[in-house]
Amino acid sequence: MRPVYVVGAGMTRFGRSEWPLVDLAATASLAALHHANLGKTPVDAVVVANMGAGRINRQTAIASALVDRLSLWPAAAEAVENGPASGASAVKVGYQAIAAGMAEVVLVTGVEMMRAVDGLEATDFVASLSHPEAEYIYGVTLPSLAGLFTRLYMDRYGVERRHLALVAIKNHDNAMKNPYAHIHQPVTMEGILTSPEAAVNNPPVAEPLHMFDCCPVSDGAAAVVLASQEVASKLGAPRVLVAGIGQATDTHAVQERQDPTDLKAVRLASAAAFERAGAKPSDIDVAELHDAFTILEIAESEAAGFFKVGQAHKAVERGETALTGKLPINPSGGLKAKGHPVGATGVAQIVELTWQLRGEATGRQIAKAKTAYACNFGGFGNNVVATVLRKEER
Amino acid sequence: MASVTDLEALLRPPAMEMPPYPPKAITLASGEEMIVRQADREEMPVLLKAIYPLLLVERDYYDIVAARLYSELLAYKRYRVKDEYVLVGLIDGVLAGLVNGRLVDGKVGMSYHTLTIRRGLRVGSHLFAAKMEYHIEHCGQDEVLIVAESPIGFRRWMIEYPLEKKYEVQHELGGVPSWVLTRTTYFEAKPRLVSGRRPVPADKLAGAAVIHLPGEETVHLQVTGEKGGKA
Numbered sequence: 001m002r003p004v005y006v007v008g009a010g011m012t013r014f015g016r017s018e019w020p021l022v023d024l025a026a027t028a029s030l031a032a033l034h035h036a037n038l039g040k041t042p043v044d045a046v047v048v049a050n051m052g053a054g055r056i057n058r059q060t061a062i063a064s065a066l067v068d069r070l071s072l073w074p075a076a077a078e079a080v081e082n083g084p085a086s087g088a089s090a091v092k093v094g095y096q097a098i099a100a101g102m103a104e105v106v107l108v109t110g111v112e113m114m115r116a117v118d119g120l121e122a123t124d125f126v127a128s129l130s131h132p133e134a135e136y137i138y139g140v141t142l143p144s145l146a147g148l149f150t151r152l153y154m155d156r157y158g159v160e161r162r163h164l165a166l167v168a169i170k171n172h173d174n175a176m177k178n179p180y181a182h183i184h185q186p187v188t189m190e191g192i193l194t195s196p197e198a199a200v201n202n203p204p205v206a207e208p209l210h211m212f213d214c215c216p217v218s219d220g221a222a223a224v225v226l227a228s229q230e231v232a233s234k235l236g237a238p239r240v241l242v243a244g245i246g247q248a249t250d251t252h253a254v255q256e257r258q259d260p261t262d263l264k265a266v267r268l269a270s271a272a273a274f275e276r277a278g279a280k281p282s283d284i285d286v287a288e289l290h291d292a293f294t295i296l297e298i299a300e301s302e303a304a305g306f307f308k309v310g311q312a313h314k315a316v317e318r319g320e321t322a323l324t325g326k327l328p329i330n331p332s333g334g335l336k337a338k339g340h341p342v343g344a345t346g347v348a349q350i351v352e353l354t355w356q357l358r359g360e361a362t363g364r365q366i367a368k369a370k371t372a373y374a375c376n377f378g379g380f381g382n383n384v385v386a387t388v389l390r391k392e393e394r
Numbered sequence: 395m396a397s398v399t400d401l402e403a404l405l406r407p408p409a410m411e412m413p414p415y416p417p418k419a420i421t422l423a424s425g426e427e428m429i430v431r432q433a434d435r436e437e438m439p440v441l442l443k444a445i446y447p448l449l450l451v452e453r454d455y456y457d458i459v460a461a462r463l464y465s466e467l468l469a470y471k472r473y474r475v476k477d478e479y480v481l482v483g484l485i486d487g488v489l490a491g492l493v494n495g496r497l498v499d500g501k502v503g504m505s506y507h508t509l510t511i512r513r514g515l516r517v518g519s520h521l522f523a524a525k526m527e528y529h530i531e532h533c534g535q536d537e538v539l540i541v542a543e544s545p546i547g548f549r550r551w552m553i554e555y556p557l558e559k560k561y562e563v564q565h566e567l568g569g570v571p572s573w574v575l576t577r578t579t580y581f582e583a584k585p586r587l588v589s590g591r592r593p594v595p596a597d598k599l600a601g602a603a604v605i606h607l608p609g610e611e612t613v614h615l616q617v618t619g620e621k622g623g624k625a
Contacts, residue, residue: 186424191421192423196589197520200516201516212423
């Protein structure tokens with residue numbers, strides 16, 4: 001396998017977009033291509049991550065549309081739909097093309113326009129990834145699964161609502177430093193948990209999860225340019241190696257898992273990514289985790305191996321996952337505050353980590369970051385892609 | 395022939411005695427404190443100025459809410475509406491949102507509009523709750539007639555409280571079939587939806603004595619939330 005590098009990264013601001021879907025994707029793509037500064041080196045392939053355009057935006061074959069919008073013909077084009085893990089899956093497809101020698105440069109773009117429909121329809125659309133007979137027909141949604149998961153986690157490990165609130169507060173604070181974030185609004189413990197008004201400010205969504213435990217519904221796009229070593233070595237910029245990618249699956253229906261609090265797919269995908277990267281969790285300087293719900297940041301950080309099981313909420317309490325902590329998690333603001341346009345999320349995680357490793361994450365830069373980790377959590381943990389990136393000194 | 399003064403008296407609707415709304419303080423999710431208080435007739439010009447830029451914002455039906463609210467506040471200022479009141483929410487003296495309504499008679503109230511400028515902090519929910527509190531607890535009314543112009547409003551009022559249908563009554567806002575908040579519904583919803591602390595300390599009340607407006611660009615960005623599409 002040939003080594004693969006991220007040579008360019010860009011994204012749109014997440015939030016609400018008035019732009020057409022493909023224009024949004026094109027904007028992020030152009031930002032990434034500009035960042036890569038490829039000159040006359042052609043783009044061989046375009047991979048687009050998207051989960052719901054066919055249903056929400058009435059548009060299909062968006063990879064072909066993006067190639068056309070960017071005048072990148074005759075580049076190969078294909079779309080990847082893998083639920084909320086579509087973004088990292090698309091990066092993996094681009095990585096494989098270069099590693100296998102089928103391409104020298106691949107543009108990977110994730111895009112989603114979820115605000116085209118109202119919140120109820122968006123929630124229903126995402127719920128369509130659940131098991132159709134065992135979950136969906138009974139009205140199961142992602143927040144409800146996360147609520148059940150949280151209750152179990154609380155019972156077993158002593159996690160309290162204040163720990164979840166600490167995750168939200170941290171990620172909202174981080175998002176304040178990220179100009180691309182959906183939510184630029186700090187929140188406080190008093191405002192969302194301890195004041196009498198908190199009950200109104202932060203109403204329940206799926207107990208014990210409340211509004212500020214849940215990510216917003218976002219529009220947005222993110223893109224990375226992947227290149228072979230031969231191409232990357234000709235570019236002047238710092239080199240970010242895709243050191244390892246791991247992917248694992250679990251049962252579709254959560255109820256069929258022996259232990260529903262064990263995020264087995266996160267554990268296995270992470271182990272595979274670390275092994276391929278020749279790294280271990282303690283080598284990681286910065287991480288982007290899939291905190292669609294605050295509990296997931298806590299649980300994923302344990303399953304990935306950063307903390308012992310049942311200990312991550314204490315690390316959050318000690319400030320270890322803050323920007324200045326031992327292992328900063330979600331410096332971008334995470335899905336919680338940066339936003340979660342599902343198809344774009346996994347790519348946006350790689351964008352943030354690339355900026356971090358290149359020292360370009362102005363305002364939220366983690367000092368001396370050399371190795372980074374991303375967890376893109378598909379389904380309710382039934383399809384997970386983990387990625388390890390490493391900065392190479394030139 | 396009647397004098398101008400006599401004519402003016404005919405043009406003005408007869409007014410009822412209305413109790414004042416006692417101000418309250420609400421801690422928002424951000425930790426900021428919002429003071430909710432009644433706005434005087436003399437303060438309508440500054441509120442009209444705040445609303446004006448929203449007349450052309452289609453998103454979330456701000457245009458129709460702003461247009462109707464503009465006319466309602468203007469009518470209040472110029473004595474062309476019966477028994478209207480206006481409540482404002484101020485964060486550090488800056489307008490975060492406003493609500494208005496009127497009394498139909500001693501027992502029935504009519505909710506007009508809820509307009510949020512500072513979005514994402516449930517300012518609208520707090521202000522709408524304050525409006526219901528005014529009708530039921532301070533004016534002692536039995537019910538409030540309500541309609542929504544946007545799906546967001548429908549979710550916030552009709553579903554969250556929840557309201558009852560009273561379709562036989564056409565609401566003043568376009569003749570839309572009314573929904574109603576009763577005393578029973580209000581007191582059932584109160585623990586979930588109505589909050590705030592009284593009395594407001596004098597220094598905080600003084601800080602909310604004058605309504606300051608956020609910049610026009612700030613209002614537009616806060617209201618539309620437009621972010622996507624810009625690299």
